[in-house]
Amino acid sequence: MKMKKLVFLIAMIMLCSIGFAGCGGKTSESDSLWDFEALEKQTPETEDAGYTYAGNENIKGIYFEGAEYNGEATKIFAFVGVPETEKPTNGYPAMVLVHGGLGQAYGDWVKLWTDRGYVAIALSVDANMTDSANKASLNERGGPRISITPADMKNPANSWEYISVANIIACHNILRSMDSVDKTNVGITGISWGSYLTCITVGVDTRFKFGIPVYGAGYNHEDVTGELAGVFQMDDESLAIYRERFDPSVYMKHCKIPMFWLAGANDHAFSLACNQKCADLNQGRNTYSWRGKLTHGQQPGDGSGLHEIFVFADEMTKSEKGLLRVSEGEVQSGGISLRVENVGAAKADFYWSSYPLEYWHDAMNVWERESVAIDGDTLRTAVPQTAVFGFVEITDENGNIVSSRLFTF
Template sequence: MYNAVFPLLQMNPMTRLLLLLGLAFTSVARAEDVTDQRAEVLALGQLTDPPATIDAEGFDNEAGIRAIYFDGLDYEGNPTKVFAWLGLPADRTGKVPGIVLVHGGGGTASRQWVEKWNEKGFAAIAIAHEGQVERREAKRKWAKHQWPGPWRRGHYLDVDKPLEDQWMYHAVADTILANSLLRSLPEVDEQEVGVMGVSWGGVITSTVMGIDSRFAFAIPTYGCGQMADVDNHWGASLGGNRFYREVWDPVHYLPRAKLPTLWFSWPEDQHFPLDSQAASYRAMAGEYMVAQLPGMRHSSAAAWNPPDSYAFAKGVVRDGKPWIRQQDLRRESQTLEAVFASSKPLDRAVLISTTDTGFTGSRNWLESPAELEQRDGQWRVTATLPQDTTACFVNVKAGELTASSDYIEVKPEGSPK
């Protein structure tokens, strides 16, 4: 700091004043630039007109599910289309709820995922956000169609391009357009359309849920915000990425997210740590629930197969809120107490904790007993923390369903708060 300031002090007063004014102007201009860029991102929420569609040829359209393309935004001056699977429940009476499904890195729009939600009574549209279809070509890559937009370059490595040509800009726009399309169908209740994304799709979901206020619920799975300083490949790539920090980090938009949300993951995830996920759900304005499934693994099937996402969505469209909500969470010395309001009877509770430090996905997480009692219409969980606990949360079970308390970190006794 001394070496940087000393030359400034040696300048004549007028030169020093001009330099300081220039630095101040640059700082203000940069702040205005960031504000404008965020405003452009938020403007994507105005894509409320349903896009035009055409059938995608060469795909099996049986069982009420069909392959389509819908119009996306222009990319580098050229029109684009988005491949998607669109399906309605076979057994339905009146209008049905719906969901937009957003795949993870290396994936594509999945017919199977649409089928699973159709079986649960939801209309569903699964989109492919890198110009690909659900068909393998040489080297087992997904085949590209003839109207692609941008593809994902690593972790926001395309921020050198104009905002409107960046992949995340198009991924968010595609998700919003899919919402507009699904809501326009006469069979769908436009007030009951949600969004679920897995991994990179979870990042997209974490971003879009603060931009498109029409979504009735959200299920970001694994993916979240505040990833620039994470001690893994995300932090290594994003640590110096100013554009991510100032424009694309979902935490900038989550305070606008008022919709019921399920943050769905597992403590051993190697990509998205629990502290970043916690920072994301604490940033949002709406009610949320958390479900951490030990041993869940990180994959599309691991996200689709458990009953938790479907039960959450059904609870929201039926009751307007998650089936369970954390009412209180407090720690007194070595005791952790969590209080839940639940529309389902709870069977048992466990404490999940670690004595390790560092990246949460690399820590050893242990289960230990917790007491569960129902009192005054609420469910109270009490657990004793093992010695030297560094982080913890409690899980409660209602049959096959899991709900978790917020993640908390425990500082050693005597450490500064």
Template sequence: MIEFSRKIFSVPEQYQASGFEYPGVKALFYEGMPYNGRRTRIFAWYGVPDNVKGKVPAMMLVHGGGGTAFPDWVRLWNSRGYAALAMDTCGGVPAWFNSVYCRNPWPRHDHSGPLGWGFDKSSFSPELPPEEQWPYHAVSSVVLGHSLLRSFPEVDPARIGITGISWGGYLTCMAAGVDKRFAFAAPVYGCGFLGGASVGLANEYRTVKDNKRFERWLSMWDPSHYLPNAKMPVLWVNGTNDFAFPMDSMQDSYRLTKKRFLAVRVRMPHAHGGAGENPEEILLMADHVCKGGESPSSFKSQGMKQGAAWAKYKSPRPVKNAELNFTRALGHWTDRTWNTVPAVMNDGLVSATLPKGTTVYYFNIFDECGRVASSEHVCLGG
């Protein structure tokens, strides 16, 4: 675990970002942490809701691998009544060639910090001082962006949440443990315990040759070291077969946070765009924490009895249907086939007979809008 500079909690200097335009949002640079003895700047898009009156809640938006700061993501949250800031965490700037979600390389600017992503060959350098490595700068860029966002007169600093996708979810986990000022966090896909056997990252470093380097990286930058410090509510959004962040690593991660909510869909796709940016459960959490809306549904306890599984849930709104998701497979989490059968609902309790050969199961409940709440998954072996 690494101690971050206290400077990230101060308002960074802001600079113009000429030549970047998108309807309804403002492009800017803000001061980053020093890199290789020189000053750095971080690119960001910032937007506010139309016709702002008084102080508004806000969101920090953290892109994933292959991404950059996305202005349409900012506008999505503006349309919901939130100010929003999306920053580039890898020293790049957006330039639209084929689409806003085209792959690397994003153009770099004169004040760039280190390249990302965490296990990319250009950024995996655990032998360097921590202050010269990508995770240090990426987390710092998020927290500095939060410090800047809190300083804007139209933003209520007590009502700022954070969400991030994939590597951005990883950074969200890190930032939630480093920066206690966030009102809530919603990592999508990303989690800790990245040394797990099913984690689809860093495979080139899981060798006898590079294992010590990999372990050193994990000792500094795995979110498991930081998540116990995350005291705010955390919504964990993921799918059963995620190639990068599997269910076992996610479970070990969310169990480090006390105020947790789970939204785990069967075979949820892994992507920027609607898949990662727009799960309705994130808006529900944001409106609950930042606007005093209804709480997301959640499970409070679960167990088994005589071949049947049960779980108790709490929901402030009617639950439309419930399901038992199960697999009979073993091995790599990404490769497991999942099946779904209806579950019985009875006054805050869901239950179902476990199909023969079940190795892992969990429950999902859905409200009238299709928003999901998940129980923890249970491993039965085989």
């Protein structure tokens, strides 16, 4: 009996070592790495970095204590900005901004949002700090660099993914602690690896009103020819742990908020097929902007290049008219039929590929494009017999680009 009690005690100690918040709070879902009930209560103290972004007194550099890494507290850098306009009665809407690989906490990204009337916070998820001129340098106490390794699967609490999502939730807590913020109107957007983290976070932190993933989502371990394929070449045991506890698809199935998905069919890192499969798990309303061609990078994805991001956010937070809405569509008799509403359609193109997923990132892969007939609020196009995948890209009367879902034929 004593031996059984000892074994049970050891097992409980091992379980408690997994979470940043410790063992004692309940996880929102049994398969979650994060104890959200504990994390949402932890608003870290902030420390002034001593400078503003490019002389903008409303955008300050700060540090906050993040999740532990290698048993030590981290000191995470972020830029946080408040609009210079008069505060609305209920406070400003707000955004959490999550950068991608080779990125940093960008002051100019925060400014894009403060100029539009949002409080915004952009944190580093790659052990960086950023100076007043937007130049990055290594932050020795900034936690892990961007990585996904078999070692992370064995020690989840020390992984880049676990620590980054915990720090993103901390940023959300910081925003919600500010008197200037409308707590009912907080969204999140991420770019590339930041988009990947966004798709995890919205399934863990249920307080966000909407999410905007740009380029990346889940199921990347199924995309064997993407630029990121090497990241997921793990041993079978590690890959099984990744699929069950780390991939965004594990968490997206718990998401119940409006999501705006943006990516290009020509993306070298993430495929539309994997993105669509992940988006289909969302229980909230999905809006798509799949595009035939889209450059992958910070500026194209931060709103300075994709202005639809701001249109969607304003619709969510300010009750503005927003983007054209597209029906799920019907595929029958060798064609696709779609209905649109809210805004008129001005132009539409059907992009299709005869190549299966394993060739999507191959240099020989070709996406074909054909014009789509617009009849009032109805769009129709024929589907070639050789098509494997296809989507309709639509430009509305205001020049905004949205799309249908990605169809598999």
